[in-house]
Amino acid sequence: MDIIFYEELFFTLGFIAYTLSAIGFFIYVALKKDSVGKAAVLLATLGFAIHTLAIVLRVIESGRLPFSNQFEFATSFTWGIVMCYLVLHYAYKFTAVGAFVMPIAFLVMGYASMLPKNIKPLMPALQSGWLPLHVGTAVISYGAFAVAAGLSTMYLLNLRKGAGSSGKGSLPDAEVCDYLSYRVIAFGFLMLTLVIITGAIWAKAAWSRYWGWDPKETWSLITWLIYSVYLHLRFNRGWKGKPAALFSIIGFICVIFTFIGVNTFLPGIHSYR
């Protein structure tokens, strides 16, 4: 048995754990049973550990970080989403967020599972020290935006249900979602800014221009602009809440389009397959 066999095995096991975790979170939200929520978090954590192992094996086999084709982006992206969720969960014990984040992880991992997984050597344009920084920050940034989109969805649902108490010291869930999604987006936005800056520096070295209006570049700028709208709405007290949450979700749709749509529909110099 070679390393690739185990990599694929762990990838599949991680995928199964994420799937079960997503289902678990749905049951938790529907039945409000704490034990189910705990099990779902445990499954997500377990899946994350197994998934990390799969990625480590791939790194050993290929001798580089898994950042060079669409499968590797997708598996790393899922890893980033689950990592951001788990960090948030263990910092704030916010179990229900999983119901809105793990399905996204499940979908992106599912997308990854349908892509060709073979390890190809790096093409000349990708042989640069900027690759891990550029794609690494993208993975973290996309992960943060996924979690924020989950929080914003939860916020909007909470608003509809009118849930939460407004007692001092224990803020209603909706308000906490609003605050947390803002903090997570602020972090994702900082990372996205780094993605664009490292990309510009790298493009200058590889293609002579720091900005060339390639579809991927343009869509990352569009995403950045949408989240700028979010941040400004969020700062302006009168507009926070619902409009901001909507922009958080639109922003994440842009992220997904920048990640998958651009490669599928708008090929350019960024379309690494």
Added chain:
Amino acid sequence: MTIKKFIRYLTSLGLAIALFILIAAYSIIGTVLPQGLQREFYIESYNSFGNIILAMQFDRVYSSWIFRVLLGVFIVNLVGCTIKILPSQLARLKEEYFPQPKADGDSYSLEQGEDEALKDQLKKQRYRITETDTGYRASKRRIGSIGSSVTHLGIIIIVLGSFLGNMFAEEGFFNLVPGDIKPFPEYGFSLRLDDFYLGFRENNTVEQYYSEVSVLSPEGGELKEKLWVNKPLKVQSLNFYQTSYGWASRLYIKDSTGEVLESRLLRSGESHFYQPSHITIYLYGYYPDFNITSQGEPLTMSEKENNPHYAVVLYQFNNHIGSYILEPGQTIDMDGYSISFNDSVLYTGLTYRKDFGYFFVLAGSLAMLLGLILSFYLYPRFILVENGRVSPITRQNSWGFSYQVRRMLKQITGREVS
């Protein structure tokens, strides 16, 4: 609308949001429609919409006047917004400034003596403490107040710097075969290609493209340099980039005695017209590792010269004479002449560019990052302790800051505060 109202609108957040959305939406057009093609393409492909596309300059979105106007208004708005908020942000840096807690803001009650313990803890965490009649005020990281202005300044530097840089940028592309010299008279140097070669992996795929060049100065100085993809070469203010490559093959036209009548390098897709017999020799392609597809098309399996072949088409007086697959040196005999190809060499394609805008982009990016970090993480924190009540106050992250203060109070008092 009065001038005052107009200026207020021009520097408003509402306009800023509208511009974000407009710029984003307009950019999308440029990613969906093919950019920079001939006018005819748009008329033929999009029928009646073609004229609209051309009138609105959707065929070159990012250099269109609409886009420039949007960016121009954006910069005016950004400068205006920043000038508007900067004085109050600077005022918040001063020690005298201390915000009032919001009526519905969080506050926690302390028991006797606990406020002093809290003060010690705050001092440890580098809060500045100012005593008041009824308690004390603690504050830190006031510098974070100017975060958004620093971010805005960074964006202004990037947009204006790249605009100016693009106005004065110089860019070009050239091909060289080994031995060729490309002069840059206005810079006082020339570039000679000494060698160009491909690095291969074990499976014959290309690992890297290398150009070895000499920078020649008029005084006779020679500086040997090597560049490859991701490793540009800087000579004075010009940067050279490994951009493309290809094969150039030598065409020989000889007479019946074997004397060379004509010899020149042709790239794939180029042709040569031989006047004496009115022949056009078209080099369809050079295939270093020749094979034929199932459709009968020639192709190369790799860039290694394992099985070199040339695909050649001949025309005479505009009539197709014949298509040939030739080995190196193999001749086509015609009208007493022999035509052959041999001695293929790789040529390099180099881009050069000079653009001082990049330095503005770098400086602006650094300012932007610093501004974001100030805004999101080094935001100002204020704590008002008055009449036995603790009120955490911050604009940026009130929930998170209250959470931190609650945790700190729990550590000090050993109970959940409310």
